[in-house]
Amino acid sequence: MNRPIIRYILGQVLKIEGVLMLLPCLVALIYREKNGYYFLMTAFLCMALGFFMTIRKPKNNVFYLKEGCVTTTLSWAFLSFFGAIPFWACGEIPSLTDALFETVSGFTTTGASILNNVETLSHCSLFWRSFTHWIGGMGVLVFLLAVIPMTGGSHMNLMRAESPGPSVGKLVPKIKSTARILYLIYFGLTVIECILLLFGGMPLFDSLTTSFGTAGTGGFGIKNSSIGDYSPYIQWVVTIFMILFGVNFNAYYLILFRQFKKALCMEEVRYYLLVILTTIIIVCIDIRNCYDSMAEVIRHAAFQVGSIITTTGFSTTDFGIWPQTSKTILVMLMFIGACAGSTGGGIKVSRFVVLFKTVMKELDSYIHPKSIKKIKMDGKAVEHEVVRSINVYFITFVTVFTLSLLIISFNGHDLETNFTAVAATINNIGPGLSLVGPTQNFQFFSNLSKYVLIIDMLAGRLELFPLLIFFHPAVWQDLFKNKSGKKHSS
Amino acid sequence: MFQSKNTTHRGLNIIIVGYGKVGSALIEQLSQEGHDITLIDTNSEKIQAATNLYDIMGITGNGASYSVQMEAGVEGADLLIAVTASDELNLLCCTIARRVADCAAIARVRTPDYSNEVGYLRDKLGLAMIINPELEAAKEASRILAMPTALEVNPFAHGQAEMINYKVPEGSILDGLAIMDLSRRVKCNILICAVEREKEVHIPSGTFTIQAGDVISFVASRKTARKFMQEIGVNTHKVKDTLIIGGGKASYYLANQLLLMGVNVKIIEINRKRCEELSILLPKAIIINGDGTDEELLSEEGIENVESFVPLTGIDEENIMLTLHAKQVSKAKIITKINRINFKNVIDQLDLGSLIYPRYITSEAIIAYVRAKKDSMDSNIETLYHLFDHRAEAIEFRVDEKSDVTNISLAELPLKKNLLIAFINRNGTIIIPSGNDCIKVGDTVMVVTTHTGFHDIRDILR
Numbered sequence: 001m002n003r004p005i006i007r008y009i010l011g012q013v014l015k016i017e018g019v020l021m022l023l024p025c026l027v028a029l030i031y032r033e034k035n036g037y038y039f040l041m042t043a044f045l046c047m048a049l050g051f052f053m054t055i056r057k058p059k060n061n062v063f064y065l066k067e068g069c070v071t072t073t074l075s076w077a078f079l080s081f082f083g084a085i086p087f088w089a090c091g092e093i094p095s096l097t098d099a100l101f102e103t104v105s106g107f108t109t110t111g112a113s114i115l116n117n118v119e120t121l122s123h124c125s126l127f128w129r130s131f132t133h134w135i136g137g138m139g140v141l142v143f144l145l146a147v148i149p150m151t152g153g154s155h156m157n158l159m160r161a162e163s164p165g166p167s168v169g170k171l172v173p174k175i176k177s178t179a180r181i182l183y184l185i186y187f188g189l190t191v192i193e194c195i196l197l198l199f200g201g202m203p204l205f206d207s208l209t210t211s212f213g214t215a216g217t218g219g220f221g222i223k224n225s226s227i228g229d230y231s232p233y234i235q236w237v238v239t240i241f242m243i244l245f246g247v248n249f250n251a252y253y254l255i256l257f258r259q260f261k262k263a264l265c266m267e268e269v270r271y272y273l274l275v276i277l278t279t280i281i282i283v284c285i286d287i288r289n290c291y292d293s294m295a296e297v298i299r300h301a302a303f304q305v306g307s308i309i310t311t312t313g314f315s316t317t318d319f320g321i322w323p324q325t326s327k328t329i330l331v332m333l334m335f336i337g338a339c340a341g342s343t344g345g346g347i348k349v350s351r352f353v354v355l356f357k358t359v360m361k362e363l364d365s366y367i368h369p370k371s372i373k374k375i376k377m378d379g380k381a382v383e384h385e386v387v388r389s390i391n392v393y394f395i396t397f398v399t400v401f402t403l404s405l406l407i408i409s410f411n412g413h414d415l416e417t418n419f420t421a422v423a424a425t426i427n428n429i430g431p432g433l434s435l436v437g438p439t440q441n442f443q444f445f446s447n448l449s450k451y452v453l454i455i456d457m458l459a460g461r462l463e464l465f466p467l468l469i470f471f472h473p474a475v476w477q478d479l480f481k482n483k484s485g486k487k488h489s490s
Numbered sequence: 491m492f493q494s495k496n497t498t499h500r501g502l503n504i505i506i507v508g509y510g511k512v513g514s515a516l517i518e519q520l521s522q523e524g525h526d527i528t529l530i531d532t533n534s535e536k537i538q539a540a541t542n543l544y545d546i547m548g549i550t551g552n553g554a555s556y557s558v559q560m561e562a563g564v565e566g567a568d569l570l571i572a573v574t575a576s577d578e579l580n581l582l583c584c585t586i587a588r589r590v591a592d593c594a595a596i597a598r599v600r601t602p603d604y605s606n607e608v609g610y611l612r613d614k615l616g617l618a619m620i621i622n623p624e625l626e627a628a629k630e631a632s633r634i635l636a637m638p639t640a641l642e643v644n645p646f647a648h649g650q651a652e653m654i655n656y657k658v659p660e661g662s663i664l665d666g667l668a669i670m671d672l673s674r675r676v677k678c679n680i681l682i683c684a685v686e687r688e689k690e691v692h693i694p695s696g697t698f699t700i701q702a703g704d705v706i707s708f709v710a711s712r713k714t715a716r717k718f719m720q721e722i723g724v725n726t727h728k729v730k731d732t733l734i735i736g737g738g739k740a741s742y743y744l745a746n747q748l749l750l751m752g753v754n755v756k757i758i759e760i761n762r763k764r765c766e767e768l769s770i771l772l773p774k775a776i777i778i779n780g781d782g783t784d785e786e787l788l789s790e791e792g793i794e795n796v797e798s799f800v801p802l803t804g805i806d807e808e809n810i811m812l813t814l815h816a817k818q819v820s821k822a823k824i825i826t827k828i829n830r831i832n833f834k835n836v837i838d839q840l841d842l843g844s845l846i847y848p849r850y851i852t853s854e855a856i857i858a859y860v861r862a863k864k865d866s867m868d869s870n871i872e873t874l875y876h877l878f879d880h881r882a883e884a885i886e887f888r889v890d891e892k893s894d895v896t897n898i899s900l901a902e903l904p905l906k907k908n909l910l911i912a913f914i915n916r917n918g919t920i921i922i923p924s925g926n927d928c929i930k931v932g933d934t935v936m937v938v939t940t941h942t943g944f945h946d947i948r949d950i951l952r
Contacts, residue, residue, distance in 0.1 A: 176545075
């Protein structure tokens with residue numbers, strides 16, 4: 001294991017976090033809030049630590065997939081820990097566990113909160129909370145790849161570990177350009193949304209934080225009612241942008257280069273939009289009696305469906321009081337999630353498409369036992385390796401899910417709460433049902449349960465394996481065991 | 491359109507078809523020089539391996555197919571290089587790329603059937619370059635055999651100047667000689683432009699002292715080079731006979747070259763049918779049907795007395811074993827062909843003498859072309875060689891336009907460190923420059939440097 005390069009990249013990540021943390025300081029300056037000092041101090045702490053960690057450049061720049069996974073997991077752990085310090089230090093979230101939960105929930109774009117009343121938070125804390133969504137949405141390592149000059153092709157392993165989706169491809173030959181294009185699209189869409197929200201009469205601060213929450217498909221609101229109290233225009237803008245951010249970013253790249261036909265032919269995006277449309281219609285029919293006008297029914301249905309399938313987790317209404325069918329559909333949507341290569345979480349539409357096709361293939365093989373058929377996606381054969389990894393992913397997902405559910409159940413809450421709490425965190429959504437519904441929060445869980453949920457959030461964001469590999473004994477041995485041996489030699 | 495504007499600082503968009511030995515050498519070099527590379531290969535596992543190793547994009551498919559080329563972005567590409575195993579496929583790839591996107595194309599064509607028609611093919615198909623690694627390797631081998639004391643002979647200025655690598659033996663008059671005293675001892679106009687000592691490459695100044703065991707690399711016009719070698723007491727006669735093991739394409743080309751030079755050639759080849767083919771192609775050569783790795787056979791065919799020995803089998807390990815064996819039993823000049831570059835450190839330690847890497851010969855030619863293409867405003871790269879394992883480069887620039895480097899005496903030019911102007915070729919005369927000479931428009935200038943990535947003559951300035 002190439003430890004120097006891991007240290008070096010972690011240092012760079014910290015430096016970036018330090019710089020990004022200056023933004024809430026700026027907010028504090030504008031609103032004249034004393035809490036800004038805590039952010040400033042943490043920012044300097046991060047920068048200083050990062051500076052010392054990157055003083056010596058590693059000689060050996062090569063790293064393999066395992067290094068990529070370990071670096072990614074550690075980066076996210078570091079990010080979350082240092083991101084939590086200001087919340088805890090300024091006393092707005094007195095318990096460190098809670099602060100950590102809130103920050104992890106932010107970076108992983110979950111949006112599950114432990115706060116009873118978010119409106120009491122200072123502006124700089126609110127800003128940082130939402131901004132973590134934006135950082136975590138596209139990924140900090142992807143950002144690192146876009147800005148830090150690095151040589152060698154092995155950095156693809158970093159991107160592979162951080163980016164969601166069964167197989168990560170490049171848009172252009174160079175990884176740096178790919179990362180830049182992704183961030184450019186991301187940034188552009190965020191700005192457009194922010195401007196549209198401003199047009200709707202939303203204050204600048206609100207539209208910035210809401211845009212961050214939408215872009216990263218996070219879901220931290222700055223109001224207790226989430227988006228519920230804003231005008232219908234704003235709710236529609238947020239709905240549309242949530243759905244847009246759940247689309248595979250490759251599609252935007254193709255559109256940017258005027259290859260509309262190719263973009264429209266992306267199978268995953270088509271299925272994604274199809275699922276959204278069908279569920280909206282079903283939910284509309286189901287909740288038609290809950291609201292006064294049809295317009296309201298459609299608006300709430302579209303918003304909640306968009307919010308859940310893209311794993312954002314904003315809400316305009318308490319869907320906990322909706323009829324059972326609608327609630328069940330929303331829970332199902334939680335697992336489907338957004339497209340691969342988007343900022344959303346969940347199991348991903350493309351995985352489900354492949355899984356569904358695998359099942360169809362299996363059925364076919366009962367009718368024609370000797371038939372040979374390759375699973376295709378976008379007109380191209382899907383490699384056996386990819387199919388296998390998707391199957392394993394699904395099984396692992398179920399296993400992690402079940403284990404978490406078991407541990408959470410010791411708290412003694414009802415199954416609906418526990419089930420949706422785990423589903424909402426592992427899929428990076430935010431609100432669940434019952435006690436963790438959109439108007440509730442996660443405060444009441446025990447610390448153990450909170451840590452389990454923190455791990456679930458990270459596992460969901462990093463797509464399980466980079467996190468799980470970190471717990472593999474061989475990795476631990478590599479990371480720590482022969483450290484003493486090395487010291488002797490040097 | 492906007493791609494060409496970006497090329498100066500962003501590198502070229504290059505599509506490489508085929509990930510074999512040459513393909514991987516090219517990718518390694520070109521991605522280091524900052525070009526955007528897309529690789530096409532039919533084998534998805536190879537693509538996977540390549541994308542893990544280098545910062546490139548990989549596409550699985552047939553490189554000659556229109557749709558695959560479109561997917562690889564041939565429309566915006568500056569160059570397509572086809573280096574698959576099949577000559578015909580390479581030519582087809584290039585032809586399609588030319589027709590579809592009008593991008594420059596380079597094909598590898600190595601079958602002897604086409605080797606005489608290369609010029610015609612290139613012109614008719616509108617290709618930028620056709621490369622033949624086997625032929626180039628054979629040419630290099632024949633150059634070395636023409637001067638068997640040299641480790642390596644590289645031609646510059648269309649063969650008028652040569653750069654020769656020579657290992658200084660114990661007791662040579664060069665041993666212990668400072669470079670500035672050289673012209674007093676030896677009355678030849680040569681320039682020592684690089685010295686390798688204990689794995690370090692030095693661009694020597696006047697005070698540098700040569701020691702036995704150094705590999706010196708000097709530049710001179712063709713005639714003076716031979717005169718110099720005689721002056722320092724080295725035999726410069728070309729070899730009288732050669733024993734070649736293996737009857738592949740490279741062997742055919744080498745035998746052909748050597749026979750033209752009047753060298754007796756003996757080829758040992760294991761496949762009877764191939765032997766028959768060779769005997770038709772090379773009527774003057776002696777073709778032996780047998781196993782070249784058989785010690786008895788080698789003795790029988792006189793390995794002890796042969797003046798040069800060239801193992802050219804397709805298997806590196808066999809070539810190396812044969813070289814080691816020949817070193818033990820005879821005093822012959824040996825040239826070893828290495829196809830792969832795995833375990834390069836081990837190979838270097840074995841002290842095998844002259845080595846030929848066909849894949850490097852090919853990639854050097856292509857990289858010279860790519861660098862010239864990247865910035866072909868006022869100068870052009872004519873030739874490029876990597877010296878001492880890529881640790882130094884010898885580049886020949888053609889100076890087409892006035893610039894900061896022209897018409898100023900070399901002593902006054904603010905040159906970079908570790909850089910040397912080895913010769914100036916003015917209208918066919920090779921000038922070994924002193925401080926008073928200057929570069930003029932129309933010259934070709936050869937630069938030796940440990941810096942990498944020069945693509946313009948102005949890069950020599952600080």
